[in-house]
Amino acid sequence: MNEAWRRFRRDKLALLGLAVIAITVLVAVLAPWVAPFDPAEQFFDGLTLEGSPLPPDAHFLLGTDLLGRDLLSRLIYGARTSLIIGVAANGVAVIVGALLGATAGFVEGWVSAAIMRFTDLMMAFPALLLAIALAAIFAPSLWIVAMVIAMVNWVQIARVVYTETRALSQRDYIEATRALGAAPARILFRHILPHLVPTILVYATLGIATTVLLEATLSFLGVGVRPPTPSWGGIIFESQSYFLSAPWLVFFPGAAILLVALAFNLVGDALRDALDPTQRGRG
Amino acid sequence: MLAYLSRRLAASVAILIGITLVTFALSFLIPADPVRMIAGRNATAQTVENIRHELGLDRPVPEQYARYVLRLAQGDLGRSYVQKTQVADLVLSRLPATLLLLAGAIFFELLIGIPAGIFAATRRGRPADRWIMMASFAGVSAPQFVVGLLLLYVFANLLGLFPMGGFGTLSQLVLPALTLGIAGGGWYARMMRSSMVEVLRQDYVRTARAKGLGPVKVVLVHALRNGVLPIVAMVGLDVGFFMSGAVVVESVYGWPGIGQLAWIGIQRVDIPVIMGVTLVAAVGILIGNLVADLITPLIDPRVRLR
Numbered sequence: 001m002n003e004a005w006r007r008f009r010r011d012k013l014a015l016l017g018l019a020v021i022a023i024t025v026l027v028a029v030l031a032p033w034v035a036p037f038d039p040a041e042q043f044f045d046g047l048t049l050e051g052s053p054l055p056p057d058a059h060f061l062l063g064t065d066l067l068g069r070d071l072l073s074r075l076i077y078g079a080r081t082s083l084i085i086g087v088a089a090n091g092v093a094v095i096v097g098a099l100l101g102a103t104a105g106f107v108e109g110w111v112s113a114a115i116m117r118f119t120d121l122m123m124a125f126p127a128l129l130l131a132i133a134l135a136a137i138f139a140p141s142l143w144i145v146a147m148v149i150a151m152v153n154w155v156q157i158a159r160v161v162y163t164e165t166r167a168l169s170q171r172d173y174i175e176a177t178r179a180l181g182a183a184p185a186r187i188l189f190r191h192i193l194p195h196l197v198p199t200i201l202v203y204a205t206l207g208i209a210t211t212v213l214l215e216a217t218l219s220f221l222g223v224g225v226r227p228p229t230p231s232w233g234g235i236i237f238e239s240q241s242y243f244l245s246a247p248w249l250v251f252f253p254g255a256a257i258l259l260v261a262l263a264f265n266l267v268g269d270a271l272r273d274a275l276d277p278t279q280r281g282r283g
Numbered sequence: 284m285l286a287y288l289s290r291r292l293a294a295s296v297a298i299l300i301g302i303t304l305v306t307f308a309l310s311f312l313i314p315a316d317p318v319r320m321i322a323g324r325n326a327t328a329q330t331v332e333n334i335r336h337e338l339g340l341d342r343p344v345p346e347q348y349a350r351y352v353l354r355l356a357q358g359d360l361g362r363s364y365v366q367k368t369q370v371a372d373l374v375l376s377r378l379p380a381t382l383l384l385l386a387g388a389i390f391f392e393l394l395i396g397i398p399a400g401i402f403a404a405t406r407r408g409r410p411a412d413r414w415i416m417m418a419s420f421a422g423v424s425a426p427q428f429v430v431g432l433l434l435l436y437v438f439a440n441l442l443g444l445f446p447m448g449g450f451g452t453l454s455q456l457v458l459p460a461l462t463l464g465i466a467g468g469g470w471y472a473r474m475m476r477s478s479m480v481e482v483l484r485q486d487y488v489r490t491a492r493a494k495g496l497g498p499v500k501v502v503l504v505h506a507l508r509n510g511v512l513p514i515v516a517m518v519g520l521d522v523g524f525f526m527s528g529a530v531v532v533e534s535v536y537g538w539p540g541i542g543q544l545a546w547i548g549i550q551r552v553d554i555p556v557i558m559g560v561t562l563v564a565a566v567g568i569l570i571g572n573l574v575a576d577l578i579t580p581l582i583d584p585r586v587r588l589r
Contacts, residue, residue: 013417120294121301124568128527129561132549136557137312213426217531220428223549236428243432244440254429261424269420
């Protein structure tokens, strides 16, 4: 592990990504103390006399939105939405995907075939359209959106874990354990799962980037988290028709989504290099 | 090859059946009652009952599924609740626009990704490589609706180089296709880079260098051919990615394709439209995967057929 950290540390971009993640988490947790204003308050002086939103100035640092609410405060609270969904949705996807993938890779016969054919089927659906259809069926709340994303995103990790489990269970040491009389569950949990941890960790990190992007996209399309809960995609959804006159309402939340997704991608990629020495220098 | 082809076709048909099962199940899960949606608020109980009978919704579930598949086989995707027309007609009339967008997106992703990947591979480990890989990550991490709005703001609003949206001329295709191509280009830059890195360490490349060929000729003539083929074969796998992207990009640019159709369907909770587009997109993905699977062994004899 120390060896992995030493390799990880060499990647300056990944460290930068780690810093962005740390700051975002901190800001999200401390939102009530960090945010300059109440994100839901519609300020009387938050709009011009004609009723249009204010550009960034000394009072409202990132400007105000169409209802005269402080954009910075909404972005800070929006970080909570993004991270809660990112962690919850991805957590469920990783657990479901890893369990199904490991099961399919470990047992043989029809159970394995059934699971893998089901992942084939899921891969045939465009993720966003499936998520939209699911979100249209269940009226979206924060947790429903998280579950919808999890239902779409478990597939990739299941396939990766399946491949690795298959390779692992054909190794000699597993054969030896089996010959010693270990129960299948014990082999799976004690002798195979620990070897899958690096892979799961990498895909869990990369998956958060995908999840944050999918949540933002669903909110932008109007089937994500419902207002008044601030969400980065939702802020852009609310203000996109005014973006020529109030571009800051699109660009600041857009930059926030990009930064967080990029940070998780950079960290995940560096983790892959650090945890898997055989892959080093290859890609 | 023939055995492989028929096995792959059989697998695709099996997945196709699975797809119809999923869309059928999804339309069952919807809390909104389609009969009420069609009949309207003030319908009498008798009218509701008649429509239910007409739609076959009073039959047993397996029979409903069988009827659903039969209708699909005849190209009937059901009727839109809102527009009161056949979903199949709506999809068909909009499909060409989406295919055009897809073609443009593939053009841009290869135009961006392949040169960037080649350049990064030849500069492996150096700053140029790092910056290109960083940019490729930024490309895949940028939400497409933000990229779309940003391109509109800069190239249409500030510079006036392209129209603000719409459909009909080539210049209207550039920005939407570029929006999709930026994200795809990020992936291709990474794949192209690792493919080229792999090829550049082969013995025959070393031989070409040793006999005195210049670096440009070695990379662009000898290495590129083997490096680029496996990558181009993957274009078929992009259909799914672009189908999701099309929903976003077409709604941002007002591009009249099936993505926009799905988006309009979302706004009005028009379930048959959403399901119809999902189904058509899934079939498109299936075809794309099949094409990729068939092309890869043709152009790369090292790939063994399973």
